[in-house]
Amino acid sequence: MSQMTYKGYTARIEFDDRDDLFVGRLLGVHDIVSFHADSVGGLHHALQEAVEDYLADCAARGVEPEKPASGKIMLRIRPEVHAAAAIAAKASGKSLNQWAESVFERAARRRAGG
Known part of the structure; x- marks a missing residue:
């Protein structure tokens, strides 16, 4: 498993050997945003397109896109x-x-x- 990042969004990348494709999914957002390609170069383009589509869809629906992290964290520890x-x-x-x-x-x- 590998990761790629675009505009602050990180995607988990896996290789599907059945279909001979790289498959990616954005991490840290509740919406399912996935993409695929048959080459590394294509995968970079597919990630960018998926993020841009996600942002455009959020704008069209009038909702704020989820940010992968706010920079604030609350922990409860011993x-x-x-x-x-x-x-x-x-x-x-x-x-x-x-x-x-x-x-x-x-x-x-x-x-x-x-």
């Missing part, structure tokens, strides 16, 4: 984990938000394979 994170942040010279962002970013990159 108090001892919260305290340990606050200490780790202070020890690294960062605010808890800055520290948590760097931890999330490293974890997400490892998960995405990059």
